[in-house]
Amino acid sequence: MTATATIHRTVVSRLTPVPPPQRAAFRALPPDLAGHANALAAVPAFRQVEVGGITPPPFDRPAVRLAAWNLERGLFPEESARILARARTDLALLTELDIGLLRTGQVHTVGRMAALLGQGYAYGLEFLELAAMPPPAGFPMSGVANSEGFHGNGFISALPFAAPVAIRLPEVADWFNNAPAGLERRIGTRVAVAATFSAAATRFVACSAHLESLGGGGGAAVRGGRGPGL
Numbered sequence: 442m443t444a445t446a447t448i449h450r451t452v453v454s455r456l457t458p459v460p461p462p463q464r465a466a467f468r469a470l471p472p473d474l475a476g477h478a479n480a481l482a483a484v485p486a487f488r489q490v491e492v493g494g495i496t497p498p499p500f501d502r503p504a505v506r507l508a509a510w511n512l513e514r515g516l517f518p519e520e521s522a523r524i525l526a527r528a529r530t531d532l533a534l535l536t537e538l539d540i541g542l543l544r545t546g547q548v549h550t551v552g553r554m555a556a557l558l559g560q561g562y563a564y565g566l567e568f569l570e571l572a573a574m575p576p577p578a579g580f581p582m583s584g585v586a587n588s589e590g591f592h593g594n595g596f597i598s599a600l601p602f603a604a605p606v607a608i609r610l611p612e613v614a615d616w617f618n619n620a621p622a623g624l625e626r627r628i629g630t631r632v633a634v635a636a637t638f639s640a641a642a643t644r645f646v647a648c649s650a651h652l653e654s655l656g657g658g659g660g661a662a663v664r665g666g667r668g669p670g671l
Contacts, residue, residue, distance in 0.1 A: 449488040449565075449607045456486040456540070456566055456591060464590060467628060468571045472618040480617075480628045484569060486591070487629060490607040491564040494555035500531070500600045503641045509534040509649070514542070514592070515550030516577070522557040525597070532638065533597045534649035538564065541589020544574040546581070555597045563636060564595035565607030567651060568616065568629035592627070594649045595634045605636040614653045 463483070470476040481487060508530045512521055515538045525533050539545040540552075555562040570590045575582065610631040617628055635648035 446611055447609045449490065449609065450604070451489045452492050452605060453489045454491065454493055456489055456491045456564070456589075457484075458589060459484055459486065459569060461586070464569070464571060464587075467569070468626070474615070474618070477615070477617040477628060481630075484566075484628065486566045486569075487609065488607075489566070490605045490634065491595075492561070492605055493552055493564075494561040494597070495559055497561050497599055497601045500640045502531075503643065505600065505638075505640050506531045507534070507647070508532070511536045511651075512550070513537050514539045514545050515548070515554075516545050516580070518548060518550045518553045519557065522554040525554070526558060531599045531640075532647060534647060535596060536594045536649060536651040538593055538595060540564070540591035540593070542570055542574075542587050542592065543582070543584060544576050546576060547583045547588045551595050551597065558597060558599075560597050560599045561602065562595055562597045563602070563605040563634055565593050565632045565634040566591050566629065567593040567632040568627040571626045571628065574625070593634075594632055594651045596636070596647070596649050598636075598638065600638045600640055602636040602638045605634065608633040608635060608648075608650075610650075610652075 467480050506529055510533060512535055538551045540549045541547050551562050551564050570587060570592050573586045610633060612630040617626060631651050631653055633648050633650035635646055637644055637646050
């Protein structure tokens with residue numbers, strides 16, 4: 442398992458897709474740490490940060506309204522965007538966002554929310570989901586497999602931002618070999634997404650971070666320490 446965090450600065454308009462045959466090959470890998478490490482290294486999207494939406498204009502107000510929200514996969518992007526709009530949120534730090542997953546209707550959740558809000562976004566890949574989990578009861582099925590399989594974190598911003606990065610956090614839990622009941626076998630490690638934001642004459646760094654939940658609170662304790670310098 443990785444013991445240190447790594448920063449990735451490659452900005453793309455769309456994370457590099459993982460072809461279905463490659464995902465099928467990952468599912469067939471034996472349950473060992475070497476297999477996970479090799480799969481992680483074979484996916485360029487883990488070393489990219491996706492930036493899209495509207496390029497925010499200059500932000501002249503000195504006060505910024507900020508929200509931090511775990512969207513639990515982003516099953517309700519339209520409703521979530523309406524809540525952020527009603528709260529007049531300028532910067533939303535968001536975790537647990539799906540892109541192209543059967544369980545959330547194959548939606549690009551952060552992209553849809555940013556479009557509805559008329560704002561920009563950045564997104565980093567946390568896990569490549571290998572299992573095609575169905576949506577909750579009452580939601581329509583959109584195919585039989587994940588179209589992309591991406592699950593990650595990011596932000597949506599009305600503020601101009603620069604130098605977005607994806608920070609891959611130390612690996613303190615094993616979701617590839619120890620997936621709960623085999624339902625969420627996945628490749629990846631926890632990730633944070635940060636950038637430098639501008640509000641009037643002030644520049645500041647903000648970060649959306651998702652700490653580990655598997656195996657109790659130890660992951661959060663480890664990740665709460667000092668990370669690499671930006």
